[in-house]
Amino acid sequence: MNQTTIANPVDVKGVGLHTGVEVNLQLKPAPENTGYIFVRTDLDDFEIPASVEYVSHCSYATTLMRRGVVLSTCEHLLSALRGFGIDNCFIELDNIEIPILDGSSENWVELLANSGLQELHAPRRILKVVERVEYEDNGRKMSVEPSEKFEIECVIDFPHPFIKRQAFHFVLENGSFGQQIASARTFGFEHEIEMLRKANLALGGSLDNAIVLTKEGMLNETPLRFDDEFVRHKILDIIGDVALLGMPLKGKIIAEKSGHAVHAAWMSKLLKTESAWEIVEAP
DSSP states (O other): OEEEEESSOEEEEEEBTTTOOEEEEEEEEOOTTOOEEEEEGGGTTEEEEOOGGGEEEOSSSOEEEETTEEEEOOHHHHHHHHHHTOOBEEEEESSSBOBOTTSSSHHHHHHHHHHOEEEEEEEOEEEEEOSOEEEEETTEEEEEEOOSSEEEEEEEEESSTTTEEEEEEEEOOTTHIIIIITTOOOEEEHHHHHHHHHTTOSTTOOTTTOEEEOSSSBSOSSOOSSTTHHHHHHHHHHHHHHGGGSSOEEEEEEEESOOHHHHHHHHHHHHHOGGGEEEEEOO
C-alpha cells in the first residue's frame, strides 16, 4: 500500500471537447508526495496542481486556474489516474484543455496499463472520513459518510426515455473501475448544442466522443456500452473531481442529481469541516 506513479512516459494527441483545439499531452512519472501536477509546456512549464484550491468554474467541465493560467476538462484523466491506482503524475500539455479522446476514461486506462505502475517508497496517505458531511443546492445533493472502502452511490433523473431514473452503487476494488466505470461516455442533448456553441463550448464535440441525445433517442449509431451508461459516467466524473482532494478517500459518497459545481462545493465544505476527516497511512 505504498504510493505509486507510472512506470514509463505516455504520449497522447487529441482535441479538447470544448475548445476544439489540438493538444499534445505527456504523462510522466513523479516522485512520492507529488500528487497530480498539470504542466503547461506552452507557458514556460507553468504548474497547476490538481487541487480543490484551484477550481475556478464548473460549467459542463471542471476547470482549474492558478494565477490566471487555465486548465480545462481535467475530470476524465484524473478519474483514470485515481481509478487505476496512480498517486503521483506529471501531466504536461501544450494547450488549455485535456484531450477528450472517446469521451470516457477507457483510453486513459489503456494507456496507463501499457505504461505500467511503479511502486514508490513512501506509504500511501488516505483522507479517512469519520463524520458525515452533506451539501445540497436546489435538490442537488452530495454527502459522504464513514466507510472502510471508497464507494459511491449515485442517482440521476432525466426526463428522457434512454435515461429516466438510474442508480448505481460502485465500490473501488480489484479492477472494478476498468470493468464498470471507465468506458462510460459523456453525454449531452441535441437541443443544447447550439446554445453551447454560441458560448464557445463543445467546439470539439462529435459522435466519436459523446453520446448525443435527441428527444426520443440518440444520434449515435453505435449502441450504448451499458444500459445505465449515463449514471456510470456521472460516477466517473465524481471520481475525477474527488481526485482534487489530493489523496485517495476512504468513505461512502452519496450523490443525487449532482454535477461538477456541486462536487466542488461539497469538497470545499468537507475540507473546512476538519472534525469530519483525518489523514491516515494505508495499512
